[in-house]
Amino acid sequence: MSDDNTTHFGYREVETDEKSGLVAEVFDSVASRYDVMNDLMSAGIHRIWKRFTIELSGVRRGNRVLDIAGGTGDLAAKFAPMVGDTGAVVLADINASMLRVGRDRLIDRGVPGNLFYVQADAQYLPFPDGHFDCITIAFGLRNVTDKDLALRSMNRILKPGGRLLVLEFSKPRNPLLSRAYDAYSFGVLPVMGRLVAGDSDSYQYLAESIRMHPDQETLRTMMEDAGFERCDYHNMTGGIVAVHRGYKAQG
Amino acid sequence: MTDLRMPTIHTAGLAAAEAAINGALRLSPHSVEALKELAGQVLALECTRPALTVYLSSEKDGSLRLQGVHDGPVATRVVGQLEDFAELARAEDPAAALINGGVQLQGSSATLIDMQRVFGAVDIDWEAPLVDGLGDIAGHQLAGMLRGAFDWSQQASGNLRRQVGEFAVEEARLSPPRLALEGFYDDVQQLSERGERLEQRVALLRQRLQRLQDS
Incomplete structure (x- = not known):
C-alpha cells in the first residue's frame, strides 16, 4: 500500500476503501468473456502456467484445498478429482459475477460434488485456523488492496506444513523481452479487450496493475514476513509470470 | 524435487504428450482397463542424458498423467540414459531387459513391468x-x-x-546364440557379485589390520 489511506489502482492513486469497488467493476465487466480473453491474451499459455502450479501443489487424496480468486474455476476443476471423495475444494472469489460464471461452468462440466463455492475477501478469509492443506491464488493477489493482510490471513487458515502457491504476473528477466512485453501490454491488450470484451479500460488496468505488482524477490520477502517459510519461486515464460511457494511453519 | 530450468516448455511438452497418449488410449479400451488397475502408483523416469524427469501415473478413469514435478511417494524410480529407456520400451521381455539393460531401478519393479506391458499391448481400434x-x-x-x-x-x-x-x-x-549369451550374462553377473563380496572382505581385513596396528 502507498500509505495509510491510499493505494494504487493500476497507475492511479485511489482511496484504500475505494479500490475493492473499482476492482469489482473491472471483473463484473469482463466475467462473461474472461476465459476467452485469457486464451487470447496468453495464446493459451495460461493453461500451462496453471498446470505447473498444480504440479507444485503436491495435492493428494483427502486434502482440503482453497482456491482464492478462483474466477472461472480452472484450478478448482483440476483439484476436485485429485482430492477425491474424502477431500474438499473451496472455490472462493470476492466477485459475485466471477463466482457465478465459475460455478455455472463447473456444474455444466459435471465436476465432482466435493467442490464448494464461497464469496470471500482474501484479506479476511472466513475459515477456521489451520483448516487447509493447500491454498492457491492465481492472478488474484495483485488485485487485493492489502496484500500483506491477505498473506497473513492465508497463513492463519493453513495447516502447519501446508503450502501456499501464488501464481501471478511478475517482472521479465530479459530487457528485450520486457520491452516487447510492454509494447504488447499497452498496445495490443486494450485493443483486444475492446474488440472481444467490449471494454478497453479493464485491460488497460490489467496491464497497469501488473506493472505495479511486487517483483519476484519482493513478493518472496512479503511471504516470509507473513510467516511462511522455505519460500521459493519459479519464473515462467521468461519471468512474465512467476509461481511462488511457501509453507506454513510446523507447530 | 526436480530443478526445472524452463518450466513452461517442460510443462507444455508433457501436456502435449499426455493429450496425445490419452487420445490414443481412448481408442484402445483394453489398455484403459489395464491402466485403471494401476491407478495411484507413480512411476518416475529419470533420464540423466538429456536431463529430464517424468512422473507417470494413471487415474481412476484409466487416463495417464505425466508430470514434471511430483511431491509425494514414488512406487518405482528408473534412472538411465535415453537409449536405455528406448531399449526398455522396445523389449519383448521387459524383466530381462531390466536385468541386462543399462537402467537402474529403485523401488518395486512391478509397476514398471505392468506399465510397459500395458503400452506394449496397446491395440488401437x-x-x-x-x-x-x-x-x-x-x-x-x-x-x-x-x-x-x-x-x-x-x-x-x-x-x-x-x-x-x-x-x-x-x-x-x-x-552368439541366445542361450550362450544368457549363460555369459549369468557368468558376468556372478563374477560381479563375487567381486563385490571380495571387496567387502578386503575392507573388513583392512579394518582388522588397522585395529591390530593401533593396539
Whole structure:
C-alpha cells in the first residue's frame, strides 16, 4: 500500500476503501468473456502456467484445498478429482459475477460434488485456523488492496506444513523481452479487450496493475514476513509470470 | 524435487504428450482397463542424458498423467540414459531387459513391468473415430484396410527381424546364440557379485589390520 489511506489502482492513486469497488467493476465487466480473453491474451499459455502450479501443489487424496480468486474455476476443476471423495475444494472469489460464471461452468462440466463455492475477501478469509492443506491464488493477489493482510490471513487458515502457491504476473528477466512485453501490454491488450470484451479500460488496468505488482524477490520477502517459510519461486515464460511457494511453519 | 530450468516448455511438452497418449488410449479400451488397475502408483523416469524427469501415473478413469514435478511417494524410480529407456520400451521381455539393460531401478519393479506391458499391448481400434467421421460404410471399409495394413506390417517386421537374427547367428556368425549369451550374462553377473563380496572382505581385513596396528 502507498500509505495509510491510499493505494494504487493500476497507475492511479485511489482511496484504500475505494479500490475493492473499482476492482469489482473491472471483473463484473469482463466475467462473461474472461476465459476467452485469457486464451487470447496468453495464446493459451495460461493453461500451462496453471498446470505447473498444480504440479507444485503436491495435492493428494483427502486434502482440503482453497482456491482464492478462483474466477472461472480452472484450478478448482483440476483439484476436485485429485482430492477425491474424502477431500474438499473451496472455490472462493470476492466477485459475485466471477463466482457465478465459475460455478455455472463447473456444474455444466459435471465436476465432482466435493467442490464448494464461497464469496470471500482474501484479506479476511472466513475459515477456521489451520483448516487447509493447500491454498492457491492465481492472478488474484495483485488485485487485493492489502496484500500483506491477505498473506497473513492465508497463513492463519493453513495447516502447519501446508503450502501456499501464488501464481501471478511478475517482472521479465530479459530487457528485450520486457520491452516487447510492454509494447504488447499497452498496445495490443486494450485493443483486444475492446474488440472481444467490449471494454478497453479493464485491460488497460490489467496491464497497469501488473506493472505495479511486487517483483519476484519482493513478493518472496512479503511471504516470509507473513510467516511462511522455505519460500521459493519459479519464473515462467521468461519471468512474465512467476509461481511462488511457501509453507506454513510446523507447530 | 526436480530443478526445472524452463518450466513452461517442460510443462507444455508433457501436456502435449499426455493429450496425445490419452487420445490414443481412448481408442484402445483394453489398455484403459489395464491402466485403471494401476491407478495411484507413480512411476518416475529419470533420464540423466538429456536431463529430464517424468512422473507417470494413471487415474481412476484409466487416463495417464505425466508430470514434471511430483511431491509425494514414488512406487518405482528408473534412472538411465535415453537409449536405455528406448531399449526398455522396445523389449519383448521387459524383466530381462531390466536385468541386462543399462537402467537402474529403485523401488518395486512391478509397476514398471505392468506399465510397459500395458503400452506394449496397446491395440488401437481405428473403427470408432473413422465411423464417426466418415459414416458407417466408408469408415468400416477404411478401418478394415488400415487394420489389414497394420497386421501385415507387424507380421512383415516380425519375419524380417527373425530372419535377420537367424542370418546373424547361423550364417554370418556375427552374434552368439541366445542361450550362450544368457549363460555369459549369468557368468558376468556372478563374477560381479563375487567381486563385490571380495571387496567387502578386503575392507573388513583392512579394518582388522588397522585395529591390530593401533593396539
